[in-house]
Amino acid sequence: MKPGGHDLPRWKKGLFAALMVALALGAIEIVTGAAGSMVTRGVFSGYRLQAQRDALAASGGLVTMRPGWIQDEVLTGNDPFGPRAPADEHVVVAVVGGSFAYVFAEQGLPHLITRLEQLPRFHGKTLVPLNAAAGGHKQPQQAMTVAYLTSLGHQLDIVINLDGFNDVALHPTEDARAGVFPAYPRRWHQRVEGLMPSGALRLMLQRIGHEQRRAALAQVFSGFPWRFLNTANLVYAALDRMVESQLVETDRKLLKSSPATEPAIRFSDDAEMFSYLAGLWRRSSRVIHDLASAHGVRYYHFLQPNQYVPASKPMDPVETSVAWRPQHPYRRIVETAYPLLREAGQALKADGIRFTDLSAAFVDHPEPLYVDSCCHINPRGNVIVADLVFDAIRRDLASD
Template identity: 40%
Template sequence: MLKKLLFTTATALAVVALVEALGAVSLRLTEGSWVGWRTLEARRAALRPEPELRDDSRAARRARQIRGRHDEGVLHPYLGYVLHPSGDASNDLDGSSGAPARESDAVAGEGFKAAAVTAGDALGFPDNRQPLIQRRSADKLLVGVFGGSVANIFVDTVGERFADQLAGLDAYRGRDVSVLSLAAGGYKQPQQLMALNYLLALGGELDLVIVIDGFNEVALPPHELVPHGVSPVYPRSWRTLVAERDPTLLRATGELLVVRRRRQQRALRWSAPLLGQSLFAGSLWASLDRRDGRRLAELETSLRDASLIVESRQMLGPPLPSGVDPVAAMVDVWARSSLQMSSLCEGLGIAYLHVLQPNQYVPGSKPLSDTERRTAFLADHAYRPGVLAGYPLLRRAGAELSQRGVAFLDATDLFSDAAQTLYVDDCCHFNPEGNTLLADAIVDSLRGSGLPAPTTEAAARR
């Protein structure tokens, strides 16, 4: 009896070992290299919908939320698009539910100042937990951060720590610091310039403006705009945002949501104990995930290529002159927009700092960790060519801005000596440690710039 049990057990183990070996070989053939279960689990973790089963960093969750929320953007007459209030994701981060905190009595005044006092909802920046339209005063410091998703995640992830750091500067010591986000995923100049003008036109006031950008300006237009006949200066996905879609495209949108959800749920189910450690099961999961990944790419391409019922030059924006490089043209727009923001701030007594964000696709800008090489770097990423062509131009233009008196911080090489994992995805976003390093660099730059103590004189002139 014992011999029979041992034989049965040995046979079962041999079958399992054979099946696992077949799974390993299958993965080797389909993936191009030997892949372990931990690598597969990391890939599944990036797809799973449950925050507690994903990357454990707040910044990683925000990056995923902001990327997903771009689909919820609504047209805006001055900013291109803003986020719908229902897109608020702040509650997902602290486990709470219901509407974000509102401070309806925080702003005194008439008209817009009395009406637009929610936590950013009315203006299209729903991640803020305090009013965007506020008055300056001697006992507080109003800081506006402008840019794309990197800037938005920066405020959400390290905003409170950053506020404490600013309060420790001699120029701002003892003031109650409010760090406000006027950034949104995909924003690129001149959207930052327009957002500042829009806030000021509605009666908002700021003491310090910080712009964190550069990546979107050079990465997005060559991939998302120019190939579809849209001016590179227009907002991202503009052709899709203004398109009247036919039923075929509506069906494609619905299928995209279904496939995306199916992919997330499969990643969750196949991460169960034992199943998640099986290479045979992993090979089956990888095959199904590749199929859905290809279908998602096809659907996303079909939506990007959506035809406009009325496709006019006014709708697609001004064409570039023949022979003009769109990346170089966007760097010029980026620099001119920063100069305009700096001049506007100077005239209103607002301190200004422009920061060129780091990015992993800039050669030599960071020694990538093993995790980053697996999850945060794709040699054929669609955004990489724009970064390679654009960042040398951005850095040169930034140096010229400095020579013209614009406060500018080139943070491209901020992570050049950091061997630890800082990037959370293959786009551009940082984990909390990366955002902390960026905050420290910004504070050091502000400390060295001889900032004047904010006063209410400029506000009184307005």
Template identity: 30%
Template sequence: MKDLKVLKKGQEFLKIALINLALLLVFLELGSLGWYLVKHKQFFYTREKTQDKSALGINLEGVRLNQSIVERFHPFFGFIQQPSADFRPGFKVNNYGFISPYDYPFKKTKNNQFFIGVFGGSVASDYAIFQVQNQILPKYLKQLPGLKDKEFVILSFATGGYKQPQQLLILNYFLALGQELDMVVNIDGFNEVALSNLNNKNKVALAMPSIQHISPLANFANNSLSTKAMEATLRIQENKTRINQALSSLQNCSLAACNALTSVYVQHLVNNYKTDVLKFEEERTNKQKDDSGSVIYINSNKSVLQDSVAFEEMAGNWAKSSIFMHKVLSASNVPYFHVLQPNQYYQTKRVFGEAEKQIAFNKETPYAKSVQIGYPALFKKFPNLEKNNINILNAVNVFDNNKEAVYVDSCCHYNKAGEVIFSNYVGRSILESLRKDEARSKKK
């Protein structure tokens, strides 16, 4: 009888446990449905499924899922991203390491095609991707009678870390290969002062490619990458595999609870990835004490230049490179527009919200001082640029009247809202400039 009572109590306990578990799962599912509705503005069960992993609601900013975190040497450009056919829907890292739907040089297939080349660093690369996807600049250009029937093709010649004279060299290289261009937009300024200043602090010639990118490549070539950097590389690779697997699981979730729990897991992996990338960046940029035996030659300075001398040289390189880009393009009547990109470390009248401050500013960054000293040095070159007929667009104030967040990191990059504002400014400014040119031509 005792055993029977124990058995009955056990059954009752099991029933209660199962009922509580079922209720827990129901409440978890209901809570997850509410969370998904708030986050994605749609009902989970009737959601529009996507194959684009970047559209799953996970912040993948800065995560190179389909790219190596280490660039590749290029004998003319300094460094490029590793070419890859699998970047994101509609894009690849092409045969020259640029994020684009096309390999280069790209030839016109229709008489009405209008090729716009975009040059610069990562902000310019993001801008080019955004234009391909949203066609904001083309919408402005179509307001001109002579361009309303054109098919606009955006060609990106921009890569993260590029700074003058890399844009100038890349332009001349592709023109030599026969690349056709009908307009060029060069978006720069930040890298020219921020990355060139890092060169200076490491006694590397300012006009050389970014030491932040070249140094680890030299260390790889010399087989001198630190053990800590190699360990971080392995962890990063393992995390990328886990992130890709988890994102695939996220795409196939049939319950809202599965989506919520997997999302939390993926975000945890992404955070670990970013932490390891920071550790890798810190380790890989440690210069060798003796690089006399290096197989990579990098022009150096005997000492660190004083800020006043260094930033004047940086600004001079920036301006002269832009002038030469204009000269080579004007010989073929190709309009050239030079855009000085906005950056959070150059103080304007913009008021940052507390949440954006946490994202956009880093007290430890070496970039803040570079921008604060460097941007005024660039401004001083404006009269010389204008004297040489450069269409210089000063975009530093474009976010001043916007209250919502526009920055996605503590470097320089913009979110979708920021890209829209920046793109509209560039589009309006170019349209206005071209209209003025048309008016002057009619008066002649």
């Protein structure tokens, strides 16, 4: 203590030091929050990052989904329906399509089933949902799924085909680069493993390693207190973006790795390519309709919504930062190809096929619904879609 001075008690010194540290940490959090907004070019949302981390950790870093009915039946030998009830006691409602349809079947189909059960047509019946969609599916895979289940003798009473986006987006952005025939499944050249050169298998193993590292990052930064700190979230966003770029680069190399692409087809320009893809989509839907009609199944075809359809949904800054990428290749594809799908859908409708255009399903919904810059929506969005699907089915049943 200095002569004539007053030395502060230790507890006050400690309190002052703690206050200074808290203020410094607070300032760092504010700065990193602002930096995060600059990096992401939108609202830096810890909640959104945590939702992404939860999904990555739960899936092991995977971005595709294996349909549950294939997992149950093919890998385990179990019947996806469980014990069979007499056909007149239950109604099987199946959904086919890509990942949009897959998530709809998980989040929206239960709501649809509840509403259908209220219709007089289904009184006394047990409605059985069947998620027969799979991430990455595009026509003619939906048609093949219905044919496969029918061939196995599974009862189908209502088939809902919710598709369109994959059918025009996946070939030009992935398969076309590797010269894959447009009707082949997504990344067909990677799936035909026996025909792959050894370098492609090595790249696939590298991709798995990147996925696992991404999932591990998500799990670590999901813990307390990191998930609540802007600084930690900014570090996580930077590391995740680095791993994501490694995934993109590995995918780019994979797209060049396999010759299993025949028969070769070359389009003179994008207009010819999109016309071909829309025609393939239309013809495949007609195949499902014909097969369903032959077996007494009611088939409903819906064109899925997408955020890149012009003027199809109002978005606030938060949703825009998550779901809208002005330079995304999907934007140009949707703007170019969706009018062709709508036109093809009207041709289906004119031929007596139950087609409904849901591309503007969210035009009156300003609340956030899209969860990524591709096409996927949250549970609220899937309930909205379920209500629209219900309306179409109800009107059709009422016309009988």
